[in-house]
Structures are given as C-alpha cells and as structure tokens.
Amino acid sequence: MVCLKNLVVAVAYWVAADAGLLDELVHRRQLAPLWPVTGVAMAALLLLGPWVWPGILVGALVSNLLIGSPLPVVLGTTFGNTLAPVCGYLMLRRVGFHNQLDRLRDAFALVFLGAFTSTLISATVGSVAIVFFGPIPVNGFWSTWMLWWTGEALGVLIVTPLLLVIRSIGWPRGVPWQRWVEAAALLAGTFLAIGIALRTLDILFVAFPFLIWAGFRFQLAGTAPCALIASALAVDAAAHGYGPFANEGLLTDMILLQIFNGSIALTALLLAVIITERNRANQEIERTVRQLVDVIDRLGRRGEAGNPADRWQQHRE
Numbered sequence: 001m002v003c004l005k006n007l008v009v010a011v012a013y014w015v016a017a018d019a020g021l022l023d024e025l026v027h028r029r030q031l032a033p034l035w036p037v038t039g040v041a042m043a044a045l046l047l048l049g050p051w052v053w054p055g056i057l058v059g060a061l062v063s064n065l066l067i068g069s070p071l072p073v074v075l076g077t078t079f080g081n082t083l084a085p086v087c088g089y090l091m092l093r094r095v096g097f098h099n100q101l102d103r104l105r106d107a108f109a110l111v112f113l114g115a116f117t118s119t120l121i122s123a124t125v126g127s128v129a130i131v132f133f134g135p136i137p138v139n140g141f142w143s144t145w146m147l148w149w150t151g152e153a154l155g156v157l158i159v160t161p162l163l164l165v166i167r168s169i170g171w172p173r174g175v176p177w178q179r180w181v182e183a184a185a186l187l188a189g190t191f192l193a194i195g196i197a198l199r200t201l202d203i204l205f206v207a208f209p210f211l212i213w214a215g216f217r218f219q220l221a222g223t224a225p226c227a228l229i230a231s232a233l234a235v236d237a238a239a240h241g242y243g244p245f246a247n248e249g250l251l252t253d254m255i256l257l258q259i260f261n262g263s264i265a266l267t268a269l270l271l272a273v274i275i276t277e278r279n280r281a282n283q284e285i286e287r288t289v290r291q292l293v294d295v296i297d298r299l300g301r302r303g304e305a306g307n308p309a310d311r312w313q314q315h316r317e
Contacts, residue, residue, distance in 0.1 A: 006055030009044045013059025016040045016159075018066075033257050034235050035151040037063070038122070039159025041085035042114055046099055046160075047167055050089060057082045069134055076129025080122035084152070088118030100168045101161060101220055102280070107273040111266070115156040123149035143251050150258040157265035158231055161272075162224040169221055183222070186214055190226045194233050198243040204234070204260060211268050219279075220272035227268035231261045 016037040041056045060081040064074040091113040098106045127145040130136055136144050190210040197206050207230045214222030237243035238257050245257040 002051055005048050005052050006058070009041075009048070009052045009055030010059040010062070012040055012044070013037050013056060014063050017059070017063035032151050032235075033147065033154070033238065033254055034158065034231055034261060035148075035155040036159045037081070037155065038085060038119060038152040039155040039157075040163070041081070042088055042118075042156050043160045043163035043167075045085055045089035046092065046097070046164065050086070053082060053086050056085060069130070072133040073129045076133070077122075077126040080125030080129075083125075084118045084120075084122035087121060088114040088156070091118065099164050101164060101269075101273055102276050104270075104273050104277055107269050110160065111157065111269070114160065115153040119149055119152040119156065122152055147254055147258075150262070154231065154258070154261050154265055157269060158224075158227050158261075161220055161269055162228055165220045165224050183218065186210065186218070186222060187225060187229065190214075190229050191233070194230050198233060198237040204244065207264060208267065211264070211271060215268070215271040215275050219276045220269070223268035223272040227264050230264045234260055 016039075019036060037059070041059075044052050044056065057078065060078045061074070064077050064081075067074075069077070092109055095105075095109050095113065097109050101107060101110070123145050127141055127148055131138055131141045131144060190207070193206045193210065194204065197204055207226075210226055211223055211230075214226045234243070234245065234257060238245035238253055240246075245253045245260075247253070
C-alpha cells in the first residue's frame, strides 16, 4: 500500500510539474510564477502521511531531469523540492493543523508555515543551484530567488486548500439541484469575467466579487477553485503577452502578477475560513439557546407539578 501511494504521488507530482511549465516564457526561464507541485506535495503529505516523501523525491527527480538542466541543478532542485514540503508538513503537524481548514489558526499556519516558511528552503537551494550551475547569471540571483519563492508559496496557498477540501467533503449527496446550478454559474462566471477583463479591460478587481460570493455560499469549496481559475488565467495572460502583466519588463510584470495572485489566494483562504468559523459559532449559539430553553421548560413543568396549592385545589375540585 505504501509503494502504491508513493507511485501515485510521483505521477501526480510529474503531471503537476508538466502543467506548471506549459507556457513557453516560463519554461525558457525554468521558473513558474505559480508552481503547483509544491501544493500537490504538501497536500499528499497531509492526506497520506510522511511516508510518501519518496514519491515526492522520485517525482521531483523525473520532472527536473525532463527539463534538461545540468546534473548539479537537477540534484539541487530535487533536494530542495523534497525537503521543503516535508519540513512544512512537520511544522504544520507540530502546531496541530486540521486538514479540514475549519479554523482561522489553521489558515494562518498554512500561510506562514506551509507556504511562506517551508518554501524558503526550496527557493534558496534551487536558486543557488540554477545560478551557479545553470543558465542564469549571478546578478540574477535575487530576482530568481524571489520568483521561485513566490511561485512555490502560491502553489501551496492555491493548490493545497483545493486538494484538502476535495478530500474532506468528498462527493456531497442529497444536494439540491439549485446548488449545483449555482456552483456551475459561479465557476463559469469567474472564468468569463476574469478572461474578459484580462483581454479587454485590464481591470482585475472583478475577481473579488466572485470570491465573496463563493465564500458566503460555499466557503472553501467555492473559493479554492475560483482562486485557481483566477490565478491560472492571470499566469496564462502574462506568459502569452496580454493583459496588465505584459506591459513592462519581465521582472516588473512578474512582481505585479505575484501581487495579484497572492491577493487572490489570501482572500480566498482567509475569507472562507472566517465564514466557516462564523457559521460554526452561530450553530453553537443556536444549539446552546435550544438547550437552555429545554432546561427552563423542564424546570417549569416540574415546578407546576410540585406546587402544594395547585394539588389542594385540584383535590377540592
């Protein structure tokens, strides 16, 4: 069973890496503004346990070999790509992380430990390897490091919550057909609105009303796929030279792109978790009020049954 899990993780890692390097611009630089494999690796560890790290190692090794980098770059990036999610997993488990992402503390843990901290390892190791043994000059270290770090952090913030929520909710049964229609309209509306905005208006705030709609109506099950759609469309627009992320130099465009993607990812995650906590708190209050009403009602009935004057009046009648 462990071997099968590792095989599945390795294949999933390779597929995600191949998807992350589809665009010609990104592939030429060997860097991706949204690197989904780190999110896949983090989710695999959280869902399947720490013993799937060999699958991550094999998937990272195969993916880096297929890029065609020099052997030192392949070994360095493979080491960093494996160590980073493992360290992130250990830190999250250390603080009692819940896979359901139903508490605000879990969202903050995923942001600061899973995304921002653990990816420092892979960004640093990979940047050193690709600068000293690859095609990028030494003076490009910091720009390479920043793009690498933000790309992997966004992979965790966008892909990991989506995979966790898919596993936690499973296939919902007994859901009214109106909810399915609303969910389809939400996803289609997000895709069309952002796609049109990128090609014609260069106004991307249209993504946030859809995130708010998704958060209030579907919580993380709605915001996670909407965030992925918005970020993927923005990355595709930047890679193909249209939209607001293709007007300046490469570095400036990538900084603006990462700011947009980071805003989308953080809004989607934190909004969904806050609404989930609010709904749970309201349910707890309603349950407590019902319990108090039941107790008061029972005490009232006992008081009426035990009143001597009432019993004497009943006897005289």
